[in-house]
Amino acid sequence: MSKVDASEKSLTGRKRQRVTIADVARQAGVASMTASRALNRPEMVSAELRVRVLHAADALNYIPDRAAGGLASGTGLVLPVLVPTLHHSVYVQILEGLQERLPDAGYQLMLGSTEYSPAREEQLVEAFLGWRPSAVVLSGLDHTERTSRLLRASGVPVVEIMDLAVEGETGQALDLNIGFSHTRVGEAAATYLARCGYRQIAYAGTLTTLDPRSVRRIQGFQTGLAQLKLPPHLIGRSDQPSSLAVGRELLLSLRRDFPEVDAVFFANDELAAGALFECQRLGIRVPDDLAIMGFSDEEIASHLNPALTTVRIARHEMGRRAAELLLARLGGTLNNPPPIDMGFEIVQRRTTAEPQEMS
Amino acid sequence: MSKVDASEKSLTGRKRQRVTIADVARQAGVASMTASRALNRPEMVSAELRVRVLHAADALNYIPDRAAGGLASGTGLVLPVLVPTLHHSVYVQILEGLQERLPDAGYQLMLGSTEYSPAREEQLVEAFLGWRPSAVVLSGLDHTERTSRLLRASGVPVVEIMDLAVEGETGQALDLNIGFSHTRVGEAAATYLARCGYRQIAYAGTLTTLDPRSVRRIQGFQTGLAQLKLPPHLIGRSDQPSSLAVGRELLLSLRRDFPEVDAVFFANDELAAGALFECQRLGIRVPDDLAIMGFSDEEIASHLNPALTTVRIARHEMGRRAAELLLARLGGTLNNPPPIDMGFEIVQRRTTAEPQEMS
DNA sequence: TCTGCTTTTGATAACGCTAACATCCAAATG
DNA sequence: CATTTGGATGTTAGCGTTATCAAAAGCAGA
Structure with a gap:
């Protein structure tokens, strides 16, 4: 009861005190660093304290501030994904493939749709880079000059999907690349x-x-x-x-x-x-x-x-493997892999006649 | 051959150096506060400095760190949207409706799909709340007890879409609500x-x-x-x-x-x-x-x-109006509007017989 | 020239968190 | 029994930005 929260008015109350890790620590009777460790590296803390801190956090509805955390640790666990559109299920399925592993690894996917406009892609890349992303997923190999410059300058790993960098046909990949020709x-x-x-x-x-x-x-x-x-x-x-x-x-x-x-x-x-x-x-x-x-x-x-x-085309698979590539790169176990060709396959059904062998 | 870091004599570590607003300020010959203002409130700064700062920022490929900005200002311009799935174009179109106005107002949409699982919704809400969202968009009125508690405790405005809070039929809306019965x-x-x-x-x-x-x-x-x-x-x-x-x-x-x-x-x-x-x-x-x-x-x-x-059902329209509702709420010009009924309409085509008047 | 304003700019202190180092204490060692 | 050791905890110092207020600069009118 040391802290009197006068504004208990829920949703309309403008002034609301955020619950910080210091509150949790106080409640648990430890230093905030210990509370931080109990939450993020439980193994570094004695079982008894861990329980006390977790309990306090839960009781206070504590939600860690990722902005502060990211700022302090230098690691933003954000992962922007830029697709041309969500209208085609292709991209939805690629997203699903990406979702399969990335969120569990702690990454927060941020979605942007470019509507096939390189200028809009540039805007989005600029906006997303402000979040200290761990990496960026782009669709295609073609970007504005500024997009490439910003990405290169940021040093953030990039995966370009849905296209394949081929000598003489396309531009070079910025970094990682997985797709098809x-x-x-x-x-x-x-x-x-x-x-x-x-x-x-x-x-x-x-x-x-x-x-x-x-x-x-x-x-x-x-x-x-x-x-x-x-x-x-x-x-x-x-x-x-x-x-x-x-x-x-x-x-x-x-x-x-x-x-x-x-x-x-x-x-x-x-x-x-x-x-x-x-x-x-x-x-x-x-x-x-x-x-x-x-x-x-x-x-x-x-x-x-x-x-x-x-x-x-193997969309889901492409998403999945793009995610794996990224995780490998982020884990440091990857240098400069060549573009990965996922290939494609003609599926013969009934809107075309039976193909003949060519002589 | 990469550029060698010959700047500070920091003994260990600090290798990758971000371009900060201090760098921009130095380059422009002003204080960092002035640089900040030149970028965010241009009208508060003399024309000459504005140009100099903008120029410096561009030359250095400066990208403001939103985590730091959000931390300092207390305002995270993040707007999570939770949909059950992207597989149905309904939700894609709602998203488009939301996109129409929100990004221009500076909000960054963050997408999450719950796959119709309230537990997953809870996880996502928890994760998203860590980003100091300006508001949250949810699909439907049904959430876990903890989801509701966290949202209420956070004091963040919420819009629930795609369902309509009706006395006796559904639960109450958490905050704003727009949809149909x-x-x-x-x-x-x-x-x-x-x-x-x-x-x-x-x-x-x-x-x-x-x-x-x-x-x-x-x-x-x-x-x-x-x-x-x-x-x-x-x-x-x-x-x-x-x-x-x-x-x-x-x-x-x-x-x-x-x-x-x-x-x-x-x-x-x-x-x-x-x-x-x-x-x-x-x-x-x-x-x-x-x-x-x-x-x-x-x-x-x-x-x-x-x-x-x-x-x-008017999906795009629903997204658009949800966005308007939110902007109004965030602008402070909205108190407790009742749920908004978007209605629906039976579209008679050829897979059913002609309807007769009921006697 | 000086007084009282209104701009415009600058210094400083947070914001909430964690890296890095400092300290403590129990168990283990000689 | 004193001393080392190492794991558990605490302290300090930023991370990059903006709020806030103080200082400086312009600019009237007297």
Whole structure:
């Protein structure tokens, strides 16, 4: 009763005394350093004191101030993760993969979505660096000059996911890197569709984003077509983010502008699904009249009628391994590992014809 | 070759040196307090100094330490948001609504997903409170006793979303509340399906979660059926989270266990979509053989063939208004507003028959 | 020129915590 | 029995920032 808390008014009371570790220590009859140890390094403290301190902390509803702790110890256990969007389940699943191990290791994930804008990424990186992050997770390899500079200057470990640093194709990774080559995905898709017998093959996506990863997928796709001496077709809408509705629109403009096209590779499964719905509505037979291929193998792909041929990437796994990489780096047991290629896999379903062996 | 630290003769340790505001001040030839002001309250400082300080800060890649700032000022501009999952686009869109205004006001959103577990929610609340949050956003009104206690003790403003505190139906809101009544949604769905002429109406969901909001939706649904003297049917799977695949399984067990059922209200659109895909596969005609109704009106609902009848809730709007509520509370211009009912709306599409006027 | 203001700038002391070192005390050693 | 030893506890000194108030500088009007 030494301390009289006059303002017991709960939620509206402006002035409220925070419970500090000193309060806990006083209550337990020890020095605050001892209380700190009892809470953070229990093994360094006698069993009896440990109990007393824990008890006092609980009784007082003590919650350690992480700002103060971080400031004093120099270690902020914050881990920002920047993704382009949460709209695609790809990124949600990557997050889940990351969540699997990081929070248990004491790290607090902070989420930011860049909406595919490098400028917004820069803002977010700047904001997050203020939290003394232990590391930063970024999506993709392409950042503004300032983003890279800030990150480099901060000396914070970085993992770039969802893209793969390849000599001559992409920029260099800032630090750690795990992902897959979008160029190769594009090439593989072109080759695959050609093997299925298609000759007028199109790429369809929302060019809006100018997302460098899509761009590289397109380039790979065009390279693939060129090697097979097939003509490239490209359609896109530039004014909206990806959605089922845009998928439908893309299908319509495709039929209008390139009626000769017999197969389409969409930038993602959502667009592909939208297109497929539109085909159902219009009575276009898939794959007989038109073949459709998606990208990323979201859950819906296997449930559509007919089921969608697409490209599977190991998102959850990628998140998990990114987390492991980080923990290893933070633990000091990692120097300069090369980029890790998670690869990808074409999942053959019913929206494309059976592929033939190439002679 | 890295830059050698030749500055202070600190004997041991201090190796990685952060750029502090003192460095910036020195470079600009002012006191650190002035530098702080130039950065945070530019209007309190002469134009000339402002420029000099900003310039120095930029040249040094200065990033203010938010932990130190928060500690000194007592104001952590952190805003934790706890959602049950990111798997449902509902929560993603709520997040977008929140993002719309909060970051610009300087608040840093911290995301946590509880996976529908109150225990995990408690953990997260405890972890987040350590960051001196300005406020906390929670999903739903049901929390562990300790969660409520910690929040109340902390004096932090709280907004509970996605549920509505109603006398006699739910618990009281901790502080601010904006959402809709799940009980009423259940009732409305039952009444609606009855008006469409169905008499053997089932509810299907993943009981796994024991999510109190679903439970209340079920209760409302049963109340609605009881008032109409219709028999209740209930099916659920208890071992997995919701997914398209589970939707298909639910449909199968429904046909097996309750073949007489002529209409189903699903716990969400994802399950309903899965069921619809399974109907397509099995040749079950919707709505002639079986009517299907979803919940939450995700994008896919309007694109399915036939388009899905469902219940629309204003997620984005809810996020936006939650943010406004918070800002008002934080600005001090808000005392004890009553829970805000965002309502809901049944969206009639093609998976149910045309409703008739009730006599 | 000087007095009484209003800016603008600076020095100092927290904020809550923990690293690093200092001290203490019981058990173990000679 | 004195003395070493090592684990348990306490003391001190920051961590990087901002609140607060004191000091200085500008700027009228007398």
